[in-house]
Amino acid sequence: MKNVEPLGCTQFSQEQFDHIRNxxxxxxxxxxxxxxxxxxNLGIQLCETQKIDFDYLKNYDWKDLIKIIAEYEGLxxxxxxxxxxxxxxxxxxxxxxxxxxxxxxxCTYEDWFSKYKGKELINFLESNNFVILDKIQKEL
Numbered sequence: 001m002k003n004v005e006p007l008g009c010t011q012f013s014q015e016q017f018d019h020i021r022n023x024x025x026x027x028x029x030x031x032x033x034x035x036x037x038x039x040x041n042l043g044i045q046l047c048e049t050q051k052i053d054f055d056y057l058k059n060y061d062w063k064d065l066i067k068i069i070a071e072y073e074g075l076x077x078x079x080x081x082x083x084x085x086x087x088x089x090x091x092x093x094x095x096x097x098x099x100x101x102x103x104x105x106x107c108t109y110e111d112w113f114s115k116y117k118g119k120e121l122i123n124f125l126e127s128n129n130f131v132i133l134d135k136i137q138k139e140l
Contacts, residue, residue, distance in 0.1 A: 010085045017126045019063060020094050023070040024119060032100070033057050033072040035065070035088065038080035046076060046100065066091060074098035079105055094122045 012020075032054040034043040040056070047054040054076065060068060069075065075092040077099070084106040089099055096118035099108065107113055116124050 010087050010090060012125065012129060014126075017122060017129075020066055020091060021119065021122050023067050024095055024122070025070050026096070028073045028096070029071045030073050031055055032074040032076050032098075033069055034076045035069075037077070039078040042078040043076035043100075052076075066095070069097065070095045072097055074100060076100045077105070078102055082106070085110075090125070093117055094125070 030053065032047060032052050034040050034047070034054055034056050036057070036059055044054075044056065046052070055072075057065070057068065069092055075089065075097045077086070077089055077092075078101060079086055082104045086101075086105045086107060089101060089105050090107055092099060093113065093116075101108060112121070112124055112128075
């Protein structure tokens with residue numbers, strides 16, 4: 001298809017990039033987190049089976065969730081559907097978390113996902129954001 005262009009990632013506003021950057025911290029608490037969702041029971045099972053210390057978080061608004069998960073070593077997330085680019089997983093990766101997931105999360109197959117983490121990933125996606133917006137504007 002000539003009129004289809006893969007973007008390679010979800011879009012973030014500058015305010016969102018700034019909030020994620022401000023919440024980023026090198027020091028982690030050594031625990032993994034699981035957010036509520038349709039398949040969070042699989043995350044709980046995985047942690048219990050592998051004896052991983054974890055916290056099952058409650059529902060938070062976005063800004064608070066970002067602040068809270070920034071403290072964690074990793075995120076355990078199993079999507080209920082195939083997702084080309086799971087925003088939560090990307091946000092966790094920008095915060096420097098390790099990720100445990102299955103093959104339903106498409107962004108984990110992107111080169112940038114394994115190449116960058118933490119502030120490097122924030123900077124990469126932030127600069128890529130403008131490339132994507134330029135592509136969209138050229139097609140309008």
